[in-house]
Amino acid sequence: MTPHFFRVDDNHTGNESCYPWGQQYFGTLETQVGEPACPQCGGRERTHYAGTLYIHLEGGREWSDVIGVGGSAIRFLISERVLTGLHDAGIDSFEYYQVEIAEVRSRPLRRVPPPPYYYIWPTGRIDIDPVRTEFKLKVLGTCDQCGRLLFEPFPKTLYPSRYMPDHLTPKLDTWDGTHLLKFRNYESQVRLCTERVLRLAREQRWTNSCFEPVDISRRDSIGWRGIDYLGPQWPPKWYPDPASFGKTPDEWREELRSDDTARQYAAFKAFRELGEQGVAQLGRLLDDGQSRVRIDAARILIQLAKEGVEVSEALLERSSTMEPAP
Ligand SMILES: [Zn+2]
Secondary structure (H helix, E strand, O other): OOOOEEEEEEOOOOOOOOOOEEEEEEOOHHHEEOOOOOOOOOOOOOOEEOOOEEEEEEOOOOOOOEEEEOOOOOEEEEEHHHHHHHHHOOOOOEEEEEEEEEEEEOHHHHOOOOOOEEEEEEOEEEOEOOOOOOOOOOEEEEOOOOOOEEEOOOOOOOOHHHHOOOOOOEOHHHOOOOOEEEEOOOOOOOOEEEHHHHHHHHHOOOOOEEEEEOOOOHHHHOOOOOOOOOOOOOOOOOOOOOOOOOOOHHHHHHHHOOOOHHHHHHHHHHHHHHHHHHHHHHHHHOOOOOHHHHHHHHHHHHHHHHOOOOOOHHHHHHHHHOOOOO
16 A cells, blocks of 8 residues: 655665765754744744754765754755755745755865755644554643643653654644645654655655655664665555565574574564564573573563563563573
8 A cells, every 4th residue: 555654854774975964063043943832731843943054064975965964853954956846846835944064074075066955844734643653652632722642741761762652653634735744743853745755756866865654663664775766666665574574483583593693683673573473482592502592582572571462471581580691
């Protein structure tokens, strides 16, 4: 099935050496737009920027259409070519501001003047579906003033990413019809777009862009390079294969025992995704001759149990006594 909405970003996993990366940015204070807080729930949209931003770039050998920027407020820049393409296609649900490139820390790039770059802030909106998204924090309700979802208090002792939902599901009937958008009722730095933007990226051969279905499982997307929007096949493969695709649980058990770290990592992901179906094989690995394998299997079992997968008391007890390698 074709997804309706995509997460749009720079392709930070690919071409690391080929395209630059924005490392620092600064603007003047008046360029930060603070949204007024909701009088009812106190929620507010995170500050975004307006006006000129100054960015330091590192690395790369050629200028790309999209440049990733560290720090979640900016996310990425677009080239003038992309800006014009969007406008010509009638896509205008975003604010945009020119960026000054204050410093280029790459010798090959210093020889080529950069095209103008822009920071964009999507103004289109859609609600996130609080039921189908399966939030890990309890949803207490909706603010009747601003419509934001209200969550139970955030447990301060635990790392925030533990509370990230596995996938984000937009609520189709709340879509305002725009093609570049953000969530309305849920604070996140995710930039969304529709297939129209993705097709434009394909037609105009935008470089260094990344698109993923927004409802993709985070587990499946680890290590995936996004939809192959420039490839010969259309429609492209919209979703990656599940992590365990192509091998039986017994075969994954052998992969985890492999000396090759890439194969071990693939097996790690496969067992996380297999859940209950892999518990027996992991249990057998607790008796493996290599301590590294025993510890890995124990870690996965403990992780699975935390995620609600049924792991027997006996296996969990053995897993928790596995000593880390000296
Ligand atoms: Zn509110």
